Amino acid sequence: MDKLEKIGYTLLGSLAAAYLIAMIVGMIAAFPYGLIGFIALGAVGILFIKVLRERLASTEDDYYAKEVDK
Amino acid sequence: MLITTQDEFADYEIVKTLGLVKGNTIRARHVGKDILASLRTLVGGEIVEYTKMLAESREQSMDRLIADAKKLNADGVVCLRFTTSPVMQGAAELLAYGTAVSLKKK
Numbered sequence: 643m644d645k646l647e648k649i650g651y652t653l654l655g656s657l658a659a660a661y662l663i664a665m666i667v668g669m670i671a672a673f674p675y676g677l678i679g680f681i682a683l684g685a686v687g688i689l690f691i692k693v694l695r696e697r698l699a700s701t702e703d704d705y706y707a708k709e710v711d712k
Numbered sequence: 713m714l715i716t717t718q719d720e721f722a723d724y725e726i727v728k729t730l731g732l733v734k735g736n737t738i739r740a741r742h743v744g745k746d747i748l749a750s751l752r753t754l755v756g757g758e759i760v761e762y763t764k765m766l767a768e769s770r771e772q773s774m775d776r777l778i779a780d781a782k783k784l785n786a787d788g789v790v791c792l793r794f795t796t797s798p799v800m801q802g803a804a805e806l807l808a809y810g811t812a813v814s815l816k817k818k
Contacts, residue, residue: 651744706739706768712760 713778714788714815721788721815728814730784735776739769740803749802769806770794777808786812 643651665683669676697703720726741749745761752759773794781789792810799805 647744647748654744654747702772706772710764710768710771712763712767 713781713786715774715778715792715810716788716790717792719790721790723818724788724815725818726790726813727816730781730786730812730814732809733777733780733784733786733789733812734807734809735773735778735780736805736807737769737772737776738799738803738805739765739772741765746802766796766804766806769804770808773806773808777810781810781812784812785814787815788813 662683666680669680669683672679714721714724740746741761741764749759749761752761777789777792789810789812792808795807795809797805797807
């Protein structure tokens with residue numbers, strides 16, 4: 643991963659985090675109706691953490707990602 | 713494990729056909745690489761992110777096919793073929809299949 647890629651991903655990641663925080667603040671402000679979106683976001687967040695943990699723990703995926711070139 | 717796309721090996725004789733063996737996988741790149749790939753369509757040229765993804769898929773499918781053949785105590789696999797099908801945007805299944813055989817040197 644080169645320098646430009648890292649900068650691009652960092653910016654996109656920061657933007658995504660800012661957007662997420664803004665969504666959560668909006669949902670809290672819209673209480674009690676905001677609870678619906680809040681619960682949906684929480685559920686998606688939990689599933690995302692699950693897949694992220696599985697990917698980080700997968701040595702098989704690491705092997706193919708590192709060893710196989712084009 | 714000897715593997716060929718032909719019906720037979722030049723130096724070996726097939727003494728027993730053990731059956732169909734297969735290996736498949738469905739892989740995707742992460743969202744950052746998908747964005748890079750989309751941007752490459754604006755400038756043209758090789759989409760290296762997806763080239764690598766399919767190369768990884770081919771290797772993993774082959775490894776699983778070989779593991780399937782080893783379960784049958786095969787010496788080789790003939791008539792190897794690859795096939796692919798799209799599953800969702802940015803993800804494709806790659807299936808490797810062939811016929812596992814027992815061999816004897818000619």
